[in-house]
Amino acid sequence: MSMNFVVSKKESTDQRVSHGHWQLKDLICSPLSNPNIVYYVTQARETTGARVRQYNFETDEDITVLKTLYQPTAMTVQHDYVVTVGVESELTVKNLSQAEVHERRLQCLINNACVIHKHDEDDLRLLVCTNGQKIKVFDLCSLQLLCDIRVGTQVNHCAVSPDGKTLVAVGDQLGHVYIYSIENFQYTQQHDLKVHDDCAFSCCFTPSGDHFLIAAQDGTVLSFETKNPKARPRVLNHRWWPSSPQPSILTDKCCRVVKYSPKFGIDLVAFTETKSVVHIMCMWDTTQHQAVWVAPENVGKDVQGICFSTDAEYLYVALEDRIVQLSLNLLACRCGLVALGC
Numbered sequence: 001m002s003m004n005f006v007v008s009k010k011e012s013t014d015q016r017v018s019h020g021h022w023q024l025k026d027l028i029c030s031p032l033s034n035p036n037i038v039y040y041v042t043q044a045r046e047t048t049g050a051r052v053r054q055y056n057f058e059t060d061e062d063i064t065v066l067k068t069l070y071q072p073t074a075m076t077v078q079h080d081y082v083v084t085v086g087v088e089s090e091l092t093v094k095n096l097s098q099a100e101v102h103e104r105r106l107q108c109l110i111n112n113a114c115v116i117h118k119h120d121e122d123d124l125r126l127l128v129c130t131n132g133q134k135i136k137v138f139d140l141c142s143l144q145l146l147c148d149i150r151v152g153t154q155v156n157h158c159a160v161s162p163d164g165k166t167l168v169a170v171g172d173q174l175g176h177v178y179i180y181s182i183e184n185f186q187y188t189q190q191h192d193l194k195v196h197d198d199c200a201f202s203c204c205f206t207p208s209g210d211h212f213l214i215a216a217q218d219g220t221v222l223s224f225e226t227k228n229p230k231a232r233p234r235v236l237n238h239r240w241w242p243s244s245p246q247p248s249i250l251t252d253k254c255c256r257v258v259k260y261s262p263k264f265g266i267d268l269v270a271f272t273e274t275k276s277v278v279h280i281m282c283m284w285d286t287t288q289h290q291a292v293w294v295a296p297e298n299v300g301k302d303v304q305g306i307c308f309s310t311d312a313e314y315l316y317v318a319l320e321d322r323i324v325q326l327s328l329n330l331l332a333c334r335c336g337l338v339a340l341g342c
Contacts, residue, residue: 015322024113025256044067051067115160125138161205167179179192262308276293312333
């Protein structure tokens with residue numbers, strides 16, 4: 001049963017989103033209480049490097065918040081900090097309330113992802129996923145290295161549960177997902193599970209932390225129980241095409257990014273294909289899904305990332321030549337209640 005989760009679509013073609021690695025596509029986020037504001041990465045026009053910019057869909061205001069001399073592979077904005085990482089070990093951190101910018105190289109080849117998590121009021125941590133088979137954990141305020149988490153593969157992405165007690169990581173080791181318990185500053189591996197047949201590029205937790213999701217290069221999206229990860233995962237997706245326009249111009253259906261609605265009760269999963277298409281699906285009823293062609297008709301455009309607004313009213317899609325704001329039908333999005341017969 002196909003669903004129409006999207007009410008309307010708005011585009012801004014002056015905002016072009018660029019990437020630093022063809023497989024890493026997580027370059028947009030919407031962390032503020034104002035659902036119309038997004039942060040995105042764009043290539044600098046007047047010089048080398050890139051810019052992180054803040055764009056307001058309501059006012060059309062577009063301002064630069066960070067300049068880098070490299071093209072980031074990943075970017076995140078949380079708790080008034082903006083962080084970027086790059087293919088030559090670059091790490092850049094800026095407190096948005098201050099002018100000072102901190103830059104360093106981690107000597108880990110490619111830095112693939114950066115994640116900020118608040119463990120308590122005075123404990124903001126930055127996790128950097130690297131090709132050196134490690135996740136490097138920093139105190140975000142001081143950039144002091146707290147520890148290295150050893151993983152058995154190049155690490156493409158990681159996620160921390162909302163309660164700060166579980167870490168999930170995915171990478172280039174075909175089909176593996178790595179699960180760690182967190183106690184203070186100790187990250188202890190609990191599971192190394194072989195669950196599918198390809199490398200993975202993205203993972204996330206639900207707002208409750210009861211489940212986590214991973215997205216693999218072969219198009220598979222899986223859902224796991226956090227407290228019982230060895231239980232058989234639910235397969236949320238293999239590969240779907242949108243019905244129109246003709247998809248013959250697309251070269252693959254790799255899933256690059258998966259995101260879960262940050263608002264309790266809005267049980268939506270969103271994930272991307274490499275070009276032009278994003279999928280929106282009910283977590284509890286996979287027959288309720290919508291494949292959305294977000295690029296201009298019959299044109300293949302790289303999808304550079306997706307994110308929900310904090311109130312789940314919008315899903316933002318970053319393309320190489322525009323940012324798309326999808327307005328969501330929140331009544332239809334309460335699919336968890338429908339699935340439970342409420």
